[in-house]
Amino acid sequence: MAVAEKTRFIERDSLIGKRIVKMDAPEKIEGKTRYIHDISLPGQLYGKILRSARVHARIKSIDVAAARALPGVHAVITAADVPDQRPIGVARDHLPLKSDKVRSQRDEIAAVAADSEEIAEQALRLIKVEYEDLPLLADPEEAMKAGAPVVHEKHPNNVAMRFDYAHGDVAQGEVESDVVIEDTFKLHYVTHCCMGVSGIIAEFDASGNLLMYSNTQVPFLHKREFADYLNMDPARIRIIQPPIGGGFGSKLDIYPFEVICVFLARAAKRPVKLLFTREEEFLASPTRQPVLLTLRSGCKKDGTLTFRQVHTLHDNGAYTSWGATTPFVMMQTFSSLYRVPHCDYHTVAVYTNNPYAGSFRGYGNLQATFAIEQHMDMLAEAIGMDPLDFRLKNAQDAGEVTGQGMSFKSCGFKDCLNTVATRSDYQAKRKANQAQQNTPGAIKRGIGMASMLHVGGGAKIYPSDGCGTILKLDDFANVTLITGASEIGQGSETVLSQLVCEELGLPMSALTVVNNDTAITPWDVGVHASRTTFIAGNSAIGAAKKAKVKILAAAAKKFECPETDLDLRGGWVIKAATGEAMIDLPRLLRSLHFTDKAELVMTTFYYEPPSVHQDKGYKGDVSAAYAWATQAVEVEVDTETGIVRMLKVTCAHDVGRVLNRLGIEGQIEGGVVMGQGYALTENLMIENGIMKNPNFRDYKLVTAPEIPEMDISFIESMDGEGPQGAKGVGEAPAICIAAATANAIYNATGVRMFDLPFTPERVYRALHGKAEKLSWKPL
Amino acid sequence: MSLMHDIDFTLNGVKRRATVRADMSALDMLRDVIGLTGTKYGCGEGECGACTIQVDGLSVNSCLLFAVDCHGREVVTIEGLAEDRSSTRAAALRDAFVEHGAVQCGFCTPGMMMQASHLLDKHPHADEAAIKRGIEGNICRCTGYKKIVDAIVSVGNQEKGV
Numbered sequence: 005m006a007v008a009e010k011t012r013f014i015e016r017d018s019l020i021g022k023r024i025v026k027m028d029a030p031e032k033i034e035g036k037t038r039y040i041h042d043i044s045l046p047g048q049l050y051g052k053i054l055r056s057a058r059v060h061a062r063i064k065s066i067d068v069a070a071a072r073a074l075p076g077v078h079a080v081i082t083a084a085d086v087p088d089q090r091p092i093g094v095a096r097d098h099l100p101l102k103s104d105k106v107r108s109q110r111d112e113i114a115a116v117a118a119d120s121e122e123i124a125e126q127a128l129r130l131i132k133v134e135y136e137d138l139p140l141l142a143d144p145e146e147a148m149k150a151g152a153p154v155v156h157e158k159h160p161n162n163v164a165m166r167f168d169y170a171h172g173d174v175a176q177g178e179v180e181s182d183v184v185i186e187d188t189f190k191l192h193y194v195t196h197c198c199m200g201v202s203g204i205i206a207e208f209d210a211s212g213n214l215l216m217y218s219n220t221q222v223p224f225l226h227k228r229e230f231a232d233y234l235n236m237d238p239a240r241i242r243i244i245q246p247p248i249g250g251g252f253g254s255k256l257d258i259y260p261f262e263v264i265c266v267f268l269a270r271a272a273k274r275p276v277k278l279l280f281t282r283e284e285e286f287l288a289s290p291t292r293q294p295v296l297l298t299l300r301s302g303c304k305k306d307g308t309l310t311f312r313q314v315h316t317l318h319d320n321g322a323y324t325s326w327g328a329t330t331p332f333v334m335m336q337t338f339s340s341l342y343r344v345p346h347c348d349y350h351t352v353a354v355y356t357n358n359p360y361a362g363s364f365r366g367y368g369n370l371q372a373t374f375a376i377e378q379h380m381d382m383l384a385e386a387i388g389m390d391p392l393d394f395r396l397k398n399a400q401d402a403g404e405v406t407g408q409g410m411s412f413k414s415c416g417f418k419d420c421l422n423t424v425a426t427r428s429d430y431q432a433k434r435k436a437n438q439a440q441q442n443t444p445g446a447i448k449r450g451i452g453m454a455s456m457l458h459v460g461g462g463a464k465i466y467p468s469d470g471c472g473t474i475l476k477l478d479d480f481a482n483v484t485l486i487t488g489a490s491e492i493g494q495g496s497e498t499v500l501s502q503l504v505c506e507e508l509g510l511p512m513s514a515l516t517v518v519n520n521d522t523a524i525t526p527w528d529v530g531v532h533a534s535r536t537t538f539i540a541g542n543s544a545i546g547a548a549k550k551a552k553v554k555i556l557a558a559a560a561k562k563f564e565c566p567e568t569d570l571d572l573r574g575g576w577v578i579k580a581a582t583g584e585a586m587i588d589l590p591r592l593l594r595s596l597h598f599t600d601k602a603e604l605v606m607t608t609f610y611y612e613p614p615s616v617h618q619d620k621g622y623k624g625d626v627s628a629a630y631a632w633a634t635q636a637v638e639v640e641v642d643t644e645t646g647i648v649r650m651l652k653v654t655c656a657h658d659v660g661r662v663l664n665r666l667g668i669e670g671q672i673e674g675g676v677v678m679g680q681g682y683a684l685t686e687n688l689m690i691e692n693g694i695m696k697n698p699n700f701r702d703y704k705l706v707t708a709p710e711i712p713e714m715d716i717s718f719i720e721s722m723d724g725e726g727p728q729g730a731k732g733v734g735e736a737p738a739i740c741i742a743a744a745t746a747n748a749i750y751n752a753t754g755v756r757m758f759d760l761p762f763t764p765e766r767v768y769r770a771l772h773g774k775a776e777k778l779s780w781k782p783l
Numbered sequence: 784m785s786l787m788h789d790i791d792f793t794l795n796g797v798k799r800r801a802t803v804r805a806d807m808s809a810l811d812m813l814r815d816v817i818g819l820t821g822t823k824y825g826c827g828e829g830e831c832g833a834c835t836i837q838v839d840g841l842s843v844n845s846c847l848l849f850a851v852d853c854h855g856r857e858v859v860t861i862e863g864l865a866e867d868r869s870s871t872r873a874a875a876l877r878d879a880f881v882e883h884g885a886v887q888c889g890f891c892t893p894g895m896m897m898q899a900s901h902l903l904d905k906h907p908h909a910d911e912a913a914i915k916r917g918i919e920g921n922i923c924r925c926t927g928y929k930k931i932v933d934a935i936v937s938v939g940n941q942e943k944g945v
Contacts (some may be wrong), residue, residue, distance in 0.1 A: 029881045032889030033896060034865035035821020042820035199825050199833055199890035199924050249823075249890035250924050282826040493888025493925050666884040670926055674887065677927030700830035700922065708915040708928040 012585040014574040019502050020728050023666040024512060027498045028247065028491075040203045040217055040246045041279055048205070049078055049117040051268045051278035052124035053261060054131050055288070056106035056113055059142075059693035060153065060357045061135035063105055068114060070130035076123035079271035080131070082114045086267050090233050092258055095164060095324035097156060100233075100260035100267070105138065107155050107322035108357050109694055110288040112260045117268040117276045140357055142692045144296065144319040147354035148783050155322060155355035162355045164320040167331035169349040169622045171339060171407030177311025177346030181302030183386040185379060188778040190759035191295040191371040193688035194681070196364060197705060200249015201285045202259070206266045207275035213240045214266065219248050221255040221490055222530025223522050225466070229258055234266060245520040251492035252678075253363035254289055256532055257325045261288065286698030290362025291688055293327035294319045295371045296780050299338075301379045307389050307397045311346035312376075314338050315782045318353035320360065327361025328353040330368025332465070333458070335622060337372040340406035341457040342380075342398040347407060352782065357693040363532065365675070369458055369739045370682060374760070377454035377743035381750065391434075391747075392425050395455065400632075402721070409623040412630055414731070416658030416719035417455065420634035423717045424453060428636040428654035434751055441754045446644040449651075452747025453636040454740035460660065460731030461629030461723070462613045463533035470612040471540040472526025473547040475504065477605040479597055481575060481589040483510065485547075486518045488528025489540030494734055495667040496536045500544045502664055503727055507548035508555075509572035510589070526610065534732030537663065538629065539613060541727030546609030554605050558596050559587065614725065629723045629731045632658040635676070637712075637744035641752045646768030648749060650680050650712040653741070657716070660723040660731035668733060672716050675737025681706045683742040687761050790854035794819075795863030803850040809843075810834045812850035813860060821861035821893045825922070832921030835894035835901075836860050842901035844920075861893035864900055875938045876900055883934035887925035895921050899935045908943065911936050 031037045068080045083089065083103035092098050102111050114131050118124035139153040146152050147162040154160055178184060205217040214236065220226045223243045231238035248255070265278040280288065300313040314335075320328050331351040339347045384394035400406070402415040425431060433451045440448060462469045474486035485504055491497045501515040508514075518524055528540065552572060559577040560567040563586060571580040577587050596603045613628035638652040653676050662668055685704040689696040697703045722729035742760055750756045755770050758778050769775050786805040791798070794817070803812050808827075813819045813836070822845055825833030829844040836845045837859040867873040876899055879885070886892050895918060902909060902917035909917060914935045915928070923931060 023884070025881050026884065026886055028889070029884075029886040030877070032886050032892050033877050033880050035819075035861035035893040035896075036865070037889055038820065039823075039890065041824065042814075197922075197924055199823070199831065199888065199922065201824070248888060250888045252924070282828070282831075495887065670884045670887055670930055673927035673929040674925045675927070677929075678924070699828060700826050701828065705922050705924070707919045707922065708932060709912070709919055711915075711928050714927075714929060 013583045014576055014578050014585055015583060016573065019506050021662045021665055024498055024502055024664045025666065026495050027501065027517065037247050039200050039249050040205065040219055041200060043205060043217060043246060044277070045205060045207060045275040048275045048277050049119065049272055050121045050124050051115060051117050051265050051276045052121065052128055053112050053264060054114040054128045056109060056111040057133065058106055058135045058137060059109050060138045060140050061106050062138060063102060063113070064134040064136055066114060067132040071116060071127040074123065074127045074130060076119040077116060077127045078274060079117040079268050080114060080127065081267055081271055085271065088235060090235070092233050092260065092263060093324050094257065094326055094328060098260065098323040100263040108359060110359065112264060115264045115268055117272040140692060142357055144317055144354050144356050145780065147356055155357060159355060163352060164324050164355050165328045165353040167335065167351040169335045169339070170347065172311070172346030174311045174313045174346045174348040178302055180304065181310040182305040183383060184300065184302040185382055185386065186298065186300040187379070187758055188296065188298045188780045189375045190778055191297070191374060192760050193291045193294045193359065193690060194686040195286060195289065195291045195688055196250065196252045196254040198250030198252065198254060201280040201282060202261065202289055203277070203279040204262050204265045205275060205277040206269040208269055213242065215242045215244065217246055218243050218262065219255050220245060221251050221492055221532065223490060224488065224527045225530055226258055227522050233258065233263055243522045245490055248492045251531060252365045253367065253532065256363045256530070257290070282700070283698045286703065287695055290325055290327065291359050292364040293330045293361035293368060293371065297371065297375050298780050299375045299379055301383060303383045303387060305387050307387060307394050309342055309344050309398045312338050312344050313348045314350065316351045317780060318351055319358055320353040320355050321358045322355065323360045325360050326363035334368040334372040336408060336410065337369055337376060337457055339408040340400070340410050341376060341455065343400060343404070344407065350782065358690055359695065365678065366735045366739045369456060369735070370742055373454060373456050373739050374743045374746065377740065378746050378756065381747045390431060391453070392421060392431060395421055409625055410630065411625045413725070414629060414660060414721035414723040415632060416721040417632040419719045420455065420632050420656040420658055423656035423719065424634040424636045424654050427715055427717060428638070430636055437751045446642055448641045448643055448752040449638065450641060450748040450750065450752025451636055451638045452744045452751055453634060454743035454747065455632070455634040456736060456739040458631050458736050458739065459533050459627035460538065460631030461627045461725060462535040462539045462615060464615040464617050464626050466529050468612060469529055469539065469615065470610055471528040471543040472610045473543040473608065474526055475547040475551050475607045477551060477593055479590065479594050481510065481593055482514050482516065483508065484516045484518060485544060486525055487540055487544060488526045489519060489536045490531045491519055492531050494536070494671065495664065496540060499537055499664050499667060500540055503541050503544050504548045506728070507545060507552055510575055526608070534631065534734040534736065537730055538726055538732050539611060541730065543609055543611035545727050546611055547607045550607035550609060551605050554607065555592065559592055628725045629660065631731045631733060631736050633736045633740060635740040635744050637741060637748045639745060639748040639752060641749055641767065643753060643771055646764035646771065648684055648762050648767055650684065650745065652713040652715065654715040655717065655737065656719055657733060657736055658719040658721050659733045660726040661720045661729035662718050663728060663730050669716060671733055672737040673714055676714055676741060677706050677711055679738040679741025680712065682738070683745040683760065684762050687763065788851050790851055792853045792855060793857045795859055795866065805851060807850040808846050809836065809848040809850050809853055810845040813845060819860055819862050823890055823893060832898060833891050833894040835897040835921065837897060837901055840904070842898050861897055864896060872903055872938065873900060875941055879934040879938050883930045883937060885926065885931040885934040891921060891923045895923065895931055903935070903939060907939065909939060
């Protein structure tokens, strides 16, 4: 009865490396996916925020009487109405509703909940605020000078944060050097531009429990933080994440609008939904960290790197979010991308009245790589060495432990370099382009390369870097995968399902994923640090392996054979040696369930990576694995107009192992084009604290006709700790493009550019010797 | 401000009536009055294409179209394209977007689908360069466009029998 009547054999078939379609794609394609913008609760009100009309000013008075009197208005709140509000943000320096003064253009003064958005907007127009202007601090270089305006009275020198790191002795390194160069680089403001604008819905139930529909990338950290900010028991807070219209790091911090919406819901005793307009999204969501950076590097004539010394000035803006902490990642690149015996790194982040920066895909690494990889080309040129050979000579290898304590167990860096050089014909093209620099003709071609190192096995920043999984099999061998890992469009639900299916020998159609409700899902740090495939993947595999043990134990008992003789494949229990089908999984599961000793197959697993926290000197093996990549960019520069066209990007990424080929290609293509925007077109223009271009007309994102040809190779270094050998890849593809583009422009024109973005005007000026001369030293 | 108008139009093949404010956009009408949320707000200024619909066979940014201007017109939204079982092209586009991995966060996807369908209706023989130009007004922040272009090209190729 239990054995198939006719003997049947099931062939081995692996899902790993296949092109697996995204599980939620059909819903999204038909417009059926309900993003936060598409959700409405019964009795819901609409929230709107009044922002500052000034950049730096004392608030003298706020009059909300007329707004409160408007029919359809249910609540109007200012700082005076929420005396219990607490400072939020990474440094707890940010009151959601401003009481004494405003420090930036985006500052929140008051908020309204009304029957409709129109009434809420009308109410905002009725609020009268009197200001007294204060001196403006718009230039971070002025911030620490005597007599500079003070942004926060608690920080009279305007210093928000400092980071100081060293290994070796840079003075010694300088003595050992045959060549020393020093340059200042300037990195600009860009922003995430998620297609779905920010939003939240907050609702209290009759017992005072708070339910939030939120776009957060880190629901469990936020549950805890909201409890702090709202002085609530975390057990009374539940976060549901509807599908998210783009993340890219923007949703790692709690922002004033989220806390304010909760205040409104509390005041109005109704659910309140608050959505940004696109202009508000530009003004009041975070930016990438702008950086002024001076790098001093040296090497020997034989091409051995000797030292790097780095000073950076981070414009912290008016408040502190994750942007200020990008040095955690930046210093890793300076200390450990190449073998550098002596390294010294210093950052000072200063308060200004500018927008504040958050986390953004790459987390400081685009900025660091922009400087380092230009210096690699410049040092190579100074000693007359081919830039590829110079990189290969200093590149890290597997087995290396760096000065910062990072241990490279799998490392395909040299394979990345060689693969890109071969596939792009880098050396021959570089020489040919260089020879064309002084020939007639306005259009010049150039090729440049850059490489990157990034965490690829999580990052132990929080007390735990883990992720939990609950796996539940029903009577028909359908599996519900309940994971802490959030889905933000990157395809985590698909790759996690794939890993579970691989363990249990099931088709993708057997899987349902639950991943968006803190009341159901087990804890996870969140989507950051390119960690989800690695950490949540290992967690999912752990739970699946436990389920498999349970299933095989039951089958072994049934067939009176050792468990090791059996395996799972194609929805069946099979004989491992021959593939002979023994019993189909649904029948086996039912036979376990519907007996006197009834049992369901349900398992849990919590994966904590074997990484360590950094010590106070920022040293330690903070990730369980590290990802590597090299990218070569080919450009065409019109020397008469300054227009740079990106023709082709050749990439090689050490991803450990390709799990879902379709998904990983999508991550890389999207990252490359995001990097292209950073290099060439995107520029958030801030003048005296005012954003000049908060719209898609004047903030130029890359569109389809501009994308380069992309040649993508995968280096499979098979990481020993990674899920099926894989490492993280989410941030990697965006990191090298700007640096490689700078090197390509130099190859095309002989002119080196130290500030981004490479807009026609800036390139034209540089080509005509009119570039801004950058020079910065810490005070 | 509160001047209301009754309009009659065809929405996804069904005749219907709606009462709309004079200053309301077609986007707000679709989402808030009719309750079809597949059409997305991305910018409200006609720059991103997330709200693309088809009106009398032309692709339009619904955020820039007054709701009252839908009167007497044939309007098709993503919900209509999704339910369109008569057109092999609509079905082919749906399949191609899934198979080619043209979707990540998916927020631009409905607008992209509407634009792609309009593009192939008008230019069934569009080549890759023409397809890239054809979706120039639709911003995607996730995919880098490559797989979206591949998906649309593949539908064109199927029709050409390539």
